[in-house]
Amino acid sequence: MTPPVADRRPLIGIVGSGIAxxxxxxxxxxxKVDARIVVFGDETHRTYNRPGLTKKRYPLSDALEMAIAEDVKVNGVENDALTWRLGTRVETADLRDRVLHLSTGETFEYDGLVIAAGVRPxxxxWGNGECELHTHRTLRGLGDARYIHHRLQASEKVTIVGAGFVACELASLAKEYGCEVLMLEALRRGPFESILGERVSMALGRWLVQHGITFLTGDSARELLCDVKPSDPEPPSDRSLFIEAIGSVPNVEWLHGNGLDLSDGVRVDEYMRVSPWENVFAAGDIARYPDPWTAGNLTRMEFWKNAIDTGDLAGRSLASSLGYGSxxxxxxxxxxxxxxxxxxRIQIAGNPKMSDSMEIVxxxxxxxxxGVLVAYLREGSMVGAAYLDKxxxxxxxxxxxLKSLRER
Structure with a gap:
C-alpha cells in the first residue's frame, strides 16, 4: 500500500472565533493562499453578532438560547481549507517555535498565526462571581445572554453597574421587558462621558431618568456598590439581578513569556503585525495599533466595524507574509x-476624545x-461628531x- 502523501500546505492558526x-x-x-486554516474558539458556537445580544426582546421560550443564537449568528466561511476547533482553548503560545498548547493537551504547530482572542468583561x-449581596453577572457570550434575558422576562428588579454601551443597551432592554431598573455610575456624571464629554453625558442621564430609570452617580452610586467580602457574616437575602458592565480586559495571558507589549491588548504595527514575529498578526478588540487619527499614539477599539476592518487587514497581511500578494x-x-x-438613536464618528471643545451645531x-448634532473640535479643527435623535x-x-471628518 502506498503511504499517504504528507500535506505540505502551510498551516495557519486563528485564535478566536469572533468576527475578527x-x-x-x-x-x-x-x-487564494494554498494553506490549511484552523480557527480555535473557547465557545461551542460559530461566529455570532455580539452587539446583537442586547438589542432585541425575545418571547418566553424553553429554547431561549437557541432562539438568540439563531437570531445573531453570522454566516461563516464554508471552505474545505478551513477547520473549526470550537470549545478548544489555547492555553499558552511559544511564538519562537511556532507552537500553541491547547486545553485538550494537544499542541498545534503553525506557519502563520492571527491573534483574535478578544476581551472578557x-x-x-472574585472567584465564582458572587458577593454576599448579589450574584454578579456580566454579558459577553450566548450563555450570559440566555440567563439575563430569562431573568428579565420575569420583570425582575435589575441593577446595572456602568453607563457605557452595554449598560445603556441593557437598561433599555430591561425597560422593554417591564423591569424596574437601577443604574449606578460611580466614576462619571452620565452615559458615554469619556467619549462625548460631560454636557452631552449629563443630558443622556436626564434622558434615562425621563424614561423611568433610576440613575445614580458619584457617591450616591458608590454607596450601593458591592464592597462586602465573601467571608462576611449574615448575608442579606436580596438576590436580585445585578449586572456589571464596567469595561473589559484583553485576553492576553496565554501570550505571556513571548516578549510582547501586552500592557493594553497586543501591540501591532500599521499592518497588524505583532513585532518582532514576521508571521504573527492580531486583530479585533485585542489589537492596539497606531492611531491613524493621532500621529504617535496607539489605540485599541472594541467596536464591531473595527473588528471587521482589522480582521480583513490582518488576513491580507498574513497572506502577504506567505508570498501571496502584497x-x-x-x-x-x-x-x-x-x-x-x-x-x-446615538451615532458617533471620528474621535471626540481628542477634542478640547465642542459645539452644538x-x-x-x-x-x-x-435631535441634537454636536461637533467636537481640537484647536479649532473638527475631530469628531455625534448625532442624537429619535x-x-x-x-x-x-x-x-462626516464628509468633513473623512477629508481632514
Missing part, C-alpha cells in the same frame, strides 16, 4: 459607531428627542460633518 477571526480567515482565502468580584494599505480605520437607548441638549431630522447635516 472570521474576517481574517475569509481574507486569507480571498487571497471586567468584574469587581499589502500596500495600512490601517486607516474611520471610527464610527451607533446604538439606541430608549428610542434615542443643531438642536438643544434639553430636547434630545428633537428620527432623522438632521441626517443630511450629519452626513456633511
Amino acid at each position: 477571526g472570521l474576517r481574517a480567515a475569509n481574507a486569507i482565502l480571498k487571497c 471586567r468584574t469587581s468580584v 499589502v500596500t494599505s495600512r490601517i486607516g480605520y474611520f471610527p464610527s459607531m451607533s446604538t439606541e437607548v430608549l428610542g434615542l 443643531r438642536g438643544d441638549l434639553d430636547q434630545l428627542d428633537q 428620527g432623522a431630522r438632521f441626517n443630511s447635516a450629519y452626513i456633511k460633518l
